[in-house]
Amino acid sequence: MRRTLLVLLVGLGLGAFGGAVFGWLVPIQDVSTGFYELHPDYKADYTVMVGAAYAADGDWDKAQARLGRLAEPDPATYVVALAEQYIAEGRNPNDIRNLVAMAVRFGYTTPPMQLYISPSDSEQ
């Protein structure tokens, strides 16, 4: 009797583990989600695209709304940090300029950004 109970418990444990793992690997619910769950690399690229679109249309409200979708606690700090990271890594100058333009629009300028600030950025 004791042995039977032990086997039952082992079966329960194995089954529960296997069932949970299967449930996580093969979800039945809609797993689609929003920009806030993007991988940091995709978030960075998304921000670069927002910067490019802002450079093209100059629509700051739209750019802010788009940045808001990333649900970063402080979008301005995030853009500034990303701009400085891109500068430090020597990334595409156009991307850097677009990021810096947004950082300036947020009211932030840091020494590394100086090279990439255009006169039109500082006028806004």
Add this chain to the structure above:
Amino acid sequence: MQEDPPRFPWIALLIGLVVGIAGGLYYGWYLNPVDWVNIGPDKLNAEDQQEYILLVAEAYLQEQEIARASARLAALDTRDIAELVSIQADEALLRGDDPSEVRALTTLAEALGASPMAAEVFSGTSVPATLDEGGTATPTFEGIASPTPTGDTAATPIPTQETLTPTPQIISETDLSLVERETVCEIDEGSGRIEILVLNRDEIGIPAVEVRVEWGGEDADTFFTGLNPGVDPGYADFDMIVDRVYSVTLVGLAEPVVGLDSGNCTADSGEESIPTYRLTFAPNSNDNTEDEGE
């Protein structure tokens, strides 16, 4: 007499497994479902995927790097990204979305080799940052279009000969023009209006075309075709004030039509009224003639 060794309790194991699996699945699916973090764009919900595509298109207008745009779209893990962008461009056109967004999507779709219906209006009119003062549109993507039309061309109301052309159709300021201008003087509710109709080559109305009406040297109003689809998807109208001279421009697509005078006219009945102007625009072709009637 020797006692048989106890048999293995297979039934208990089976019951345990079945109950355990059921409980595990319930836990994994409902109590503590998987929480996705650090995802790629392919896991975005449908709305955000559309926003992502739009953003790729708008960024492309500024960056002009088709390889980069393609790589970004490839992250959506979709088989035919050109078709995807093309469909979104057409849907945006039919919804009457912001023309700048439709332009961006159309431009990217064409650069990827697709032939969206929206290209009837917006092909080659994009890249606003590169337009010169005169507004001349630049056919930036010549030669990139696919020589084999994609499946969506079947639903595209463009003549077959047009869609099979491997070079994207360019519509610039001189590609749409006034093909009919009619002035009517009647006593009815519609008097004193400027009625605009924008047609494609198949004489199907084109929505979401930006129309600018100016009068008095300072005043102006901008609106779009397609806001009254009950009349025609390519239709728009504007109520004039008496004794003004108006001009109408299809922004970026056609030369202005000037001298639309809202001074009084005399109807057939002999009563005074305000004239109604009916302006029809269509793509240029050799057989189009301007027909002006009174």
